[in-house]
Amino acid sequence: MKQDKYKMKNKIEKNFKQAVLKAGKMFWKTLPLIFGTILLVSLLITLIPKTFYFKVFTQNFFSDSFIGSLIGSISAGNPLTSYILGGELLEQGVGLIAVTAFLVAWVTVGVVQLPAESMILGRRFAIWRNILSFVFAIVVAILTVLILGVFQ
Amino acid sequence: MKIKEKLQSIGNSWIFLIVVLIFYLILLVVDFSLFQSCLEFFYKIFISIFPIFVLVFILMAVTNYFITPEFILKHTREKGIKKWFFIIVGGILSTGPIYMWYPLLADLKNKGLSYGLIACFLYNRAVKIPLIPLMIFYFSIQYVVVLSLVMIFVSVIQGVLINKLMEVKK
Numbered sequence: 001m002k003q004d005k006y007k008m009k010n011k012i013e014k015n016f017k018q019a020v021l022k023a024g025k026m027f028w029k030t031l032p033l034i035f036g037t038i039l040l041v042s043l044l045i046t047l048i049p050k051t052f053y054f055k056v057f058t059q060n061f062f063s064d065s066f067i068g069s070l071i072g073s074i075s076a077g078n079p080l081t082s083y084i085l086g087g088e089l090l091e092q093g094v095g096l097i098a099v100t101a102f103l104v105a106w107v108t109v110g111v112v113q114l115p116a117e118s119m120i121l122g123r124r125f126a127i128w129r130n131i132l133s134f135v136f137a138i139v140v141a142i143l144t145v146l147i148l149g150v151f152q
Numbered sequence: 153m154k155i156k157e158k159l160q161s162i163g164n165s166w167i168f169l170i171v172v173l174i175f176y177l178i179l180l181v182v183d184f185s186l187f188q189s190c191l192e193f194f195y196k197i198f199i200s201i202f203p204i205f206v207l208v209f210i211l212m213a214v215t216n217y218f219i220t221p222e223f224i225l226k227h228t229r230e231k232g233i234k235k236w237f238f239i240i241v242g243g244i245l246s247t248g249p250i251y252m253w254y255p256l257l258a259d260l261k262n263k264g265l266s267y268g269l270i271a272c273f274l275y276n277r278a279v280k281i282p283l284i285p286l287m288i289f290y291f292s293i294q295y296v297v298v299l300s301l302v303m304i305f306v307s308v309i310q311g312v313l314i315n316k317l318m319e320v321k322k
Contacts, residue, residue, distance in 0.1 A: 015217060016217055018216075019213050019214075019216035019217035020213045020216075022213075022216045023209055023212035023213035023216050024209075024213075026212060027205075027208075027209050027212065029163070029165060030165065031165075032163075032165040032166045032168065032169035033165040033168060033169070034205070035169055036165070036168045036169035036171075036172045038194055038197050038198055038201075039169075039172045039173070039176065039190075039194055040172050040175075041197065042190045042191070042193035042194040042197065043172070043175060043176070043179070043190050045193060046186065046189050046190045046193055047186070047190075079278075079280055079283060080208075080283060080286065083283060083286050083287055083290060084197070084201070084286075084290075086290065086291075087289070087290030087291065088197070090290065090291070096295075100299065103299075104278065104299075104303065107277070107278035107280075108274075108275055108278050116254060117254065120254040120257070120258045121254065121257060121258060121261065121267075121270065122267075124318065125267050125270070125271075125314070125318060128314060128317050128318070129271050129274065129310075129314060132271075132310050132313060132314065133275065133310070136275075136306050136309075136310055139306060140299070140302050140303055140306050143302045143306075144295070144298050144299045144302050147298050147302065148294065148295060148298055151294065151298075
């Protein structure tokens with residue numbers, strides 16, 4: 001009985017150590033990405049004049065969400081990058097609807113992973129899933145902003 | 153060939169950082185005051201989000217401890233609405249890069265999991281619990297709650313639609 005408890009305790013400790021180690025490794029891998037993203041965002045925001053954002057995003061529900069979703073779809077990488085980028089764009093005055101579509105498309109549409117997804121899960125499935133995800137990024141952005149508008 | 157191998161061993165994220173640093177180096181030579189402004193902006197962002205990353209790390213460790221592909225596999229054996237529920241929860245809790253999950257999903261597909269449920273799982277991977285603190289920092293808690301709920305709702309619609317679209321072929 002006592003031996004079982006000891007074994008159990010050892011197993012939990014081992015699993016916990018592994019979980020922390022895995023998180024540490026994941027974090028170490030993303031560290032250059034975090035630094036790189038913040039540096040790049042700082043560079044772009046300093047270099048690009050605010051008027052540029054207002055030319056691209058015209059505060060129109062549909063065109064803003066479409067452009068946001070389009071940019072998010074062709075971008076790839078850790079979602080962490082999209083949050084930093086989206087958050088800073090919002091600070092610069094880009095509308096919430098465009099930023100939301102961008103964030104959602106970034107994580108749901110996988111143009112870069114499309115070949116791998118097609119190979120493993122089937123081409124038809126991968127293409128339909130990505131098309132729907134692109135459209136739904138726009139839908140999710142509009143719905144989220146509308147709901148937030150109702151509650152504020 | 154050797155340079156290619158060396159670059160591969162460095163990893164894409166390090167290459168990305170090096171490329172950005174090269175841009176900064178060029179800026180330092182070309183326009184020092186602009187370089188300074190960029191660094192000031194970098195410092196401002198970094199200082200404000202650094203504490204959030206400590207929380208992100210803790211949440212990553214906790215989800216790694218509890219959620220494994222075996223855990224997800226165990227719960228996809230449920231039936232009816234319960235199955236959808238566990239697929240949504242599984243998608244939300246799954247960690248790591250997407251390609252890590254493709255073999256498991258292919259295996260589940262062979263075992264009878266519908267395309268709709270696979271799409272639903274993939275959609276819910278977009279809701280990242282360890283990154284929620286960072287999202288709250290930038291967008292507010294109300295925004296995160298509303299966006300997550302809307303995404304969960306849409307994931308089910310996408311799943312149903314995918315099932316219908318894949319049926320058309322048959």
